[in-house]
Amino acid sequence: MLPQLLNKELMTTPTFKVSSFDSSAGVFNSPPEVVVLSQLLLSPTPETEIQPEALRSETLDKMLALAQSHHVLMRALPIYTQIEWQKDRAAWACDALNREQARVENAVGFLARICTVFEENQRDVTVIKSLDHWPDLGSDLDLYTNSEPRKIIDLMKARFNARLAPRSWGDRLANKWNFIVPGLPELVEIHMGRLGQTGEHVVFANGLAARARQLQLAEKTFRVASPEDRLMICTLQRMYRHFYARLCDIFDTLHLLENDPIGVDYEKLRDTASQAGIWEGTATFLVIVSDYVRTYRGFGIELPRWVRSSAKFNADQVYFRNGFLRISIAPHSMKLYASQLTSMLLHGHVASTARLSLLPCLAVAAAAGQKITGSDKGIW
Secondary structure (H helix, E strand, C coil): CCCCCCCHHHEECCCCCCCHHHCCCCHHHCCHHHHHHHHHHHCCCHHHHCCHHHHCHHHHHHHHHHHHHCCCHHHHHHHHHCCHHHHHHHHHHHHHHHHHHHHHHHHHHHHHHHHHHHHHCCCCCEECCHHHHCCCCCCEEEEEECCCHHHHHHHHHHHHCCEECCCCHHHHHHCEEEEECCCCCCEEEEEECCECCCCCECHHHHCHHHHCEEEEECCEEEEECCHHHHHHHHHHHHHHHHCEECHHHHHHHHHHHHHCCCCCCHHHHHHHHHHHCCHHHHHHHHHHHHHHHHHHHCCCCCEEHHHHHHCCCCHHHEEEECCEEEECHHHHHHHHHHHHHHHHHHCCCHHHHHHHCCHHHHHHHHHHHHHHHCCCCCCC
């Protein structure tokens, strides 16, 4: 079902001139495994789009690793097994699917039990990010709660024999804790009372639970973020923190905008994101997703014209490097950061503005640590 909009005439699919990222070879400067995986996920006819020479054994191994790191393995490989001239390799794909399915089932079982324990102890809990990729799953389990940190820490230790993972500077600013739970390979990351890289979003975060909805998956029921909050959380992570996107971000957003039974209320999204100072980044993220989808599907996502006009740049500023779709930092993302900082100050959020102003220092420290030690652990 397409999102419900008040004015259908305000919808538009991109019809502008095909830009440099649409070249048939090396889309977004992407290696073959990225192109093949994107075709599997987005092309209406991947069996005719994918070139046989692109599926050499070396490429397939890289594609599998990429599908795992981009959290799309459970959605891409079943399509791969249906390509007629690849059916002799179906066993290879099925083995990978079975391993991932076992991981997902174990993690979701733990996630359900954690949520149940929170509810039994009158602690609000909302699952964020982790279930957005379903039937895939991220590399950790992300939760949000408004409860007091000490009570949550005690609860996790008492009921799950969990221990705390070391906290980085960024973790402390963001007010989040990572828990190591016996029997669960993934970390349980719990955000408490704040969202954003420096914990700058308090008003938005505190209303997350009230706007949450119920979602039933694998015979289990979870409270998850609303569609609008999902997009904002993804925007915070991709446009204001990491400055790169995974293929799951593209595919998850496409599915949310075009197939979610509730749909996205774009006006509500604009209002909430504007109050948080990240509307320009949110609109830009949506346009980047639409552009990427258009490259492989032939047409983009229908977006209101005023959403597209709010974007500060498009997928021209996206390129593949070091395993991810990188988003240009200077000057584009820097301008988004400056706009967020200004908006928070104008809204009178002095404490949040002060927190957010620490982000460049944190980034410099992380870059220095990466250069000296080869890792930014302990900082981000």
